[in-house]
Amino acid sequence: MTMATLSIIVLAALLAATLIPGFDLGLGALAAAFLLGLAAGVPTNDVTGFFPADFFVLIVGITALFAVAQLNGTLDWLLDVLLRAAGGRLVLIALAPFAIGAVLTAAGTLPAAATAIVSPIALGFAARYRISPMLAAVLGVTGIISGLLSPLAVYGVTARSLSDKLGIDLPGSAPVTFLAGGLLAGLVVCVGCLVVGRFTGGIPRGRASVPATAAPLAPGTTDPAGPTAGPAPGVAESATAPGTTGSEPASGTSGSEPASGTSGGSASGHTPASGTASGTATVTVAPEVAARPRAGTRAFTLLCMAAVVVLSVGFDMNVGYLGLTAALVLQLAFRLPLGAIVSRIPWNVVLLIGGLLTYVGLMQHLGAFKQISELLGVAGSPLLSLLVLCYVAGITSFAASSIAVFATVMPLLPPLVAAGVSPVGGVLAVALASVLVDLNPLGITGGLILGAAEPSARARLFRQLLVYGLISIVVAPVLTWAAFGWW
Secondary structure: OOHHHHHHHHHHHHHHOOOOOOOOOOHHHHHHHHHHHHHOOHHHHHHHHHOOHHHHHHHHHHHHHHHHHHHHHHHHHHHHHHHHHHHOOHHHHHHHHHHHHHHHHHHOHHHHHHHHHHHHHHHHHHHHHHHHHHHHHHHHHHHHHOOOOOOOOOHHHHHHHHHHOOOOOOOOOOOHHHHHHHHHHHHHHHHHHHHHHHHHHHOOOOOOOOOOOOOOOOOOOOOOOOOOOOOOOOOOOOOOOOOOOOOOOOOOOOOOOOOOOOHHHHHOOOOOEEEOOOOOEEEEEEEOOOOOOOOOHHHHHHHHHHHHHHHHOOOOOOOHHHHHHHHHHHHHHHHOOOHHOOOOHHHHHHHHHHHHHHHHHHHHHOOOHHHHHHOOOOOOOHHHHOOOOOOOOOOOOOOOOOOHHHHHHHOHHHHHHHHHOHHHHHHHHHHHHOOOOOOOOOOOOHHHHHHOOOHHHHHHHHHHHHHHHHHHHHHHHHHHHHOOOOO
């Protein structure tokens, strides 16, 4: 048995071990990487080099920035503004992360940076308005995927440059076709999510009422604990599911597991949302009981957040370091307790994803993913070969960098194009097969989503993301092949 094969078996064992109560997958993955490295003769320093330091900076920086925005009340105010803009319609509220994600990536934001920006918004809405956290995550990430093939986005640029380098003759309309294909795939997934959300209760029916605006803080005063009025990502708002009492679990959850996006009313300072006997809910957010931040506080916080977005998108600066810097500036400006900010950074998620990506990096070093690709290789017609290539891209991207996988798989496409596969359709199918499996807990995207979720919902959300990711490996490649292979 080769070390590559052994690494695949160990990864399967690690995932199976998550069913054992008390087993920590992050610690397990780090220990497995160390032991497997010893067995394979890989120096420990090299194994440590696989630890994703960029991910550490990314998730710590962004979550620290949004923790400050939550502590000084700006994030809750921003969510209220978006609620007003949507007219209180819960469907439009659920779609907001999709639209924001699509615009960000279409404008050139890197996927990880866009996910870091969209995740707190999506999961914040989920916590406040009893939207399923899983549904909010899928909509937000799908929006990000929708814009990835625009002429300004990383995938769109990579697809064209690699095609030119590999001798794939693309028509002049290819950039527009790539963008249209990404948007079409995203909209199909989005519509499917909305239908599922309506039938399963993932999106409550009716509208949410906008909270009353309380008086701002008096000049020269601060609230050291921050406003307690509304929850930020990770702080749930009390709500009662339609047709249930406050003591019953919300729909879609068992009595032994906390409902997604809900918590005790005493923790948030709100009264429960009201429901009607007909099962159509009007999510009512009670008037604020704590003071809103002053206009100057909001303006400066929003200015810092906008600067992070502009500098990361327009000047290709590291969004994680930008977030850390902005969080520090805001913490000093508003004299916020440092411990309150640090405690809101999801260190367990950092350990989980850091450990997994370290192990995956070792797997790549040992050639495990190359072996998987070879096992899936079959002879057949050009279109059948394209389907196999889509599966290779999807399976490999599940636990590895999607853009790296896309760049690795693209050199296998020219022979298929020469045999009759559509060049535009082939590139689209492989690109979308690579990115549609991104929403799983074994990568940076999943880590950012888990970090933005309320702590009580993370265990359940991890399982849901894992199941979604495993299903997407089976479904996404064949759907992208069927939809775009002939373009």
